[in-house]
Amino acid sequence: MIQKNIVTRFPPSPTGYLHIGGARTALFNWLFARQTGGKFILRIEDTDKARSTDEATRAIIDSMEWLGLDWDEGPYFQSERYDIYNAAIERLLSSGQAYHCHCSSEDLEKRRKSAMAKGAKPKYDGKCRELGLGPAPGSVVRLKTPHTGTTQFNDLIKGSIRFNNEELDDLILKRSDGSPTYHMAVVADDISLGITYIIRGDDHVNNTPRQIQIYQALGESVPQYAHVPLILGPDKARLSKRHGALSVLAYRDMGYLPHAMLNALARLGWSYGDQEKFTKEELIEKFSLENVGKSAGVFNMEKLQDLNAWYIRESADDILAKGLIPFLEKSGFKNLDKEKAKDAIATLKIRSKTLVDMAESARFYFEKEIIYDEKADNKFLKPDMLDLLLNLQARLEQTSIFDQEGLEKTFVAFLEANQIKLKKVAQPLRVALTGKTASPGIFEVMEVLGKEAVLERLGKAINHIRDKA
RNA sequence: GUCCCCAUCGUCUAGCCUGGUCCAGGACACUGGCCUUUCACGCCAGUAACGUGGGUUCAAAUCCCGCUGGGGACGCCA
Numbered sequence: 001m002i003q004k005n006i007v008t009r010f011p012p013s014p015t016g017y018l019h020i021g022g023a024r025t026a027l028f029n030w031l032f033a034r035q036t037g038g039k040f041i042l043r044i045e046d047t048d049k050a051r052s053t054d055e056a057t058r059a060i061i062d063s064m065e066w067l068g069l070d071w072d073e074g075p076y077f078q079s080e081r082y083d084i085y086n087a088a089i090e091r092l093l094s095s096g097q098a099y100h101c102h103c104s105s106e107d108l109e110k111r112r113k114s115a116m117a118k119g120a121k122p123k124y125d126g127k128c129r130e131l132g133l134g135p136a137p138g139s140v141v142r143l144k145t146p147h148t149g150t151t152q153f154n155d156l157i158k159g160s161i162r163f164n165n166e167e168l169d170d171l172i173l174k175r176s177d178g179s180p181t182y183h184m185a186v187v188a189d190d191i192s193l194g195i196t197y198i199i200r201g202d203d204h205v206n207n208t209p210r211q212i213q214i215y216q217a218l219g220e221s222v223p224q225y226a227h228v229p230l231i232l233g234p235d236k237a238r239l240s241k242r243h244g245a246l247s248v249l250a251y252r253d254m255g256y257l258p259h260a261m262l263n264a265l266a267r268l269g270w271s272y273g274d275q276e277k278f279t280k281e282e283l284i285e286k287f288s289l290e291n292v293g294k295s296a297g298v299f300n301m302e303k304l305q306d307l308n309a310w311y312i313r314e315s316a317d318d319i320l321a322k323g324l325i326p327f328l329e330k331s332g333f334k335n336l337d338k339e340k341a342k343d344a345i346a347t348l349k350i351r352s353k354t355l356v357d358m359a360e361s362a363r364f365y366f367e368k369e370i371i372y373d374e375k376a377d378n379k380f381l382k383p384d385m386l387d388l389l390l391n392l393q394a395r396l397e398q399t400s401i402f403d404q405e406g407l408e409k410t411f412v413a414f415l416e417a418n419q420i421k422l423k424k425v426a427q428p429l430r431v432a433l434t435g436k437t438a439s440p441g442i443f444e445v446m447e448v449l450g451k452e453a454v455l456e457r458l459g460k461a462i463n464h465i466r467d468k469a
Numbered sequence: 470g471u472c473c474c475c476a477u478c479g480u481c482u483a484g485c486c487u488g489g490u491c492c493a494g495g496a497c498a499c500u501g502g503c504c505u506u507u508c509a510c511g512c513c514a515g516u517a518a519c520g521u522g523g524g525u526u527c528a529a530a531u532c533c534c535g536c537u538g539g540g541g542a543c544g545c546c547a
Contacts, residue, residue, distance in 0.1 A: 426506035
């Protein structure tokens with residue numbers, strides 16, 4: 001499998017954000033290139049001027065960068081490469097492999113419809129094929145394709161795929177406005193960039209024989225193809241906007257780690273035995289087109305979430321801090337104490353599914369004033385706890401060692417003296433310190449908060465209980 | 470409609486090429502239990518699938534054919 005000079009590419013059209021299907025295609029191309037020591041090229045297919053935007057280009061690049069999919073060349077912009085396409089069209093024209101066609105698009109549309117109505121495949125009828133017409137305003141250039149025989153290729157994922165040439169028609173290479181069509185631009189670009197492996201979505205299978213015919217007409221060697229099955233929505237229909245969050249960047253904003261995303265994307269359609277989790281290095285080492293499945297799959301958000309939770313647990317605190325702080329800032333906590341944030345993260349990481357989640361549960365650490373959850377307040381901050389809490393307050397005031405170990409010792413003594421179980425004070429204290437009934441371990445919370453804040457919050461809770469009585 | 474592709478638990482998948490070791494394995498989700506200062510984590514257990522009909526064979530999830538179902542493509546979009 002290790003070959004030199006392997007070149008792959010990812011060619012999104014900047015008509016929208018990068019969605020998870022595109023991201024997976026990019027990932028597979030990237031993995032294949034990295035694994036073989038080849039090159040990975042980014043090319044922006046912006047020949048459709050009406051629909052392409054700079055904003056979309058930006059979003060695609062941001063997404064790639066967030067995922068860590070770096071490219072060796074590019075981004076190339078097709079809109080800047082018309083010379084290459086025009087040269088190819090000229091070559092085809094002068095060798096008689098292409099011809100000028102004067103049929104109008106309205107006319108063609110009519111003929112397509114009537115063919116469909118008759119139950120035939122709507123294809124160009126070849127009206128201008130043998131007319132030997134020259135260029136004219138409004139005319140296009142078409143490829144003169146073979147009518148007989150078959151066009152076949154060996155797909156690296158799906159195996160041998162064969163089309164009867166009579167199914168294919170004379171596709172347009174150059175539009176009436178002079179711009180190249182998608183097929184022409186892709187093939188000319190892939191030739192000029194030396195692409196050897198084309199890994200793309202399943203929806204291009206039908207385009208492949210047409211593109212192969214262009215390679216053949218140009219006398220160029222055809223690259224290897226690998227068509228990756230599409231990603232479907234939960235309703236098994238093709239993924240679309242109505243399925244919700246599709247943009248890669250949306251997952252970033254929901255607090256997913258890029259590596260979790262990468263791992264989830266890789267495992268959608270590809271597998272390596274029973275292994276579920278892969279480092280980037282393992283992905284590069286173990287990926288293979290051979291192990292990409294043939295059938296379309298549904299993107300499983302729950303699995304992504306599980307993966308994300310796992311990677312959060314595994315990540316170092318300072319790395320998580322970098323990711324988390326923007327989310328905390330977004331919810332209004334500016335100029336945070338980074339050390340405290342790191343300590344907070346250490347207590348939160350095993351119980352957070354996403355960074356958004358974590359930022360939410362971290363609030364109490366940074367909040368000036370604890371707001372008690374109503375139910376928690378009613379259940380645990382009751383007058384009959386007053387004596388015990390006062391007793392605890394007194395004892396904590398005497399305590400100088402405020403780390404988990406020291407606190408545990410203090411509590412053991414305190415519990416023994418009062419003949420109670422930890423359970424009895426832990427919940428009221430938790431509510432006093434965090435406002436909620438669920439939080440990290442009580443000693444962890446106390447250590448991160450520090451003696452001063454603990455006593456302050458405990459004091460407030462005591463006053464709050466007194467107000468009730 | 471025509472062409473192309475696909476078909477294992479709810480979902481992602483292993484197994485299929487090289488039939489027997491598969492009354493089908495893993496993961497997520499779900500259910501129950503254990504652990505426990507709460508919530509989690511962790512651990513243990515459980516529910517759950519070879520679309521269907523035929524053929525080949527001593528033997529089929531695995532090979533062949535039909536059917537059904539799903540997806541994709543049929544643009545001067547990419």
